[in-house]
Amino acid sequence: MSTSRAATALHKALENHARTQRKLTAASMIGDGSDVLSALTGRPVTHDERLRLAPWVVQQLQRQIAQIADPADRRIAQMVLAATREFEDLNVEQRKQYVCDRRAELSRELYKKHRIGVLAELAAGLELAYLAISAPTVFVGGSYTDPGWHAIAEGVGRALAGKPVRLVAALCDPGIRVCYGLEKARIAGNSYVLPRTKLFGRPDSARRAEQPYGAREYLTGTRESVRTHLMAGSDLVLLFGGGPGTEAEARLAEQAGKPVVPLGFTRGTAGEYWRSHHDPVDPDSYQELGDPDPQTAVDAAVRLITRHLLPMG
Known part of the structure; x- marks a missing residue:
């Protein structure tokens, strides 16, 4: 997965989470996915902070994904972040193959064209939600x-x-x-x-x-x-x-x-x-x-x- 040169730190962290994790869960955020939490807060976070913040982050991402109006973009978000059960335990390529084999859902061309923008919007929305409760x-x-x-x-x-x-x-x-x-x-x-x-x-x-x-x-x-x-x-x-x-x-x-x-x-x-x-x-x-x-x-x-x-x- 590549990101645009203008990608924020949080966008890049979500990309990394998508590459390395096979579930969108609090556990994945607390462990290897904790760079998402550091990017979100702008500083290193303690283990106790990760325990408190990770469930909120997952809940916010799931809510934002559910609110994406365009079905194809919503599907891209679910697939990239392994946000639904069908994608759990699959790596990125397997998730992509799963969706693109069902061309009625999503084509490879549309995936390539929209993926960066979808993740950028999720990162921006997550940052704003965090700002609203913390800034x-x-x-x-x-x-x-x-x-x-x-x-x-x-x-x-x-x-x-x-x-x-x-x-x-x-x-x-x-x-x-x-x-x-x-x-x-x-x-x-x-x-x-x-x-x-x-x-x-x-x-x-x-x-x-x-x-x-x-x-x-x-x-x-x-x-x-x-x-x-x-x-x-x-x-x-x-x-x-x-x-x-x-x-x-x-x-x-x-x-x-x-x-x-x-x-x-x-x-x-x-x-x-x-x-x-x-x-x-x-x-x-x-x-x-x-x-x-x-x-x-x-x-x-x-x-x-x-x-x-x-x-x-």
Whole structure:
């Protein structure tokens, strides 16, 4: 089996599982197929973690396969991953022969044409399902009036694209641009399937998202109630510039015991917060949040977010 050059680590791991395993079971994932779990989490996993995660992975793959609308593609998925009893204990070539001998089910030409795409979709769906249950959420708060900050804010999003985090924000300039930067980086890296960012606004607001990146949702209620709702579902707050509203967001985070990462070099509330606080988790990186070189400060922010939310990453 060959994979496309653009295949993700998880796609490649599923290919390897298909080559080496003759059943899609938790046992195969825990044993020789454990590279699937490492590719999914982005790190080595302990035996206890494999015991917990493997049954969930198998269940998710079986569910996704059952939901494939095209019968031929569904059959390819069943055959490649040995996901049904008829394929158990058969190697890859035997499984392929079993299906292709029944040309009413699947031809060799169709198998060759669709196999990579089918596995790519399964890998992407599995990654999204895992992200939905495991990825921490970063709330992006702040504001600015100078459009010269747009590129820097998008750079923050690009820097976070490789980290397993989700972003939420109100329809403010930093929130919009940071979210756009993350999603555009995923598109450029051929890893965008479903959004990892969501922008929130109110129906009566004149502000709308400008570009079709990420998800959007409009909530009823006051600006304060929307802010409180977003903060409640977040694990960390990232501040970029800002005024009184951003001060309220920082206070809500502190009251809830959530870490705050202020990009001090962006001035405004973020700058004031940076000067008046410290972070014992990584004091050196915290100091660099105020570095006049934006890249140095952004790199420091990513390190702090990683230390707070992704200690294994």
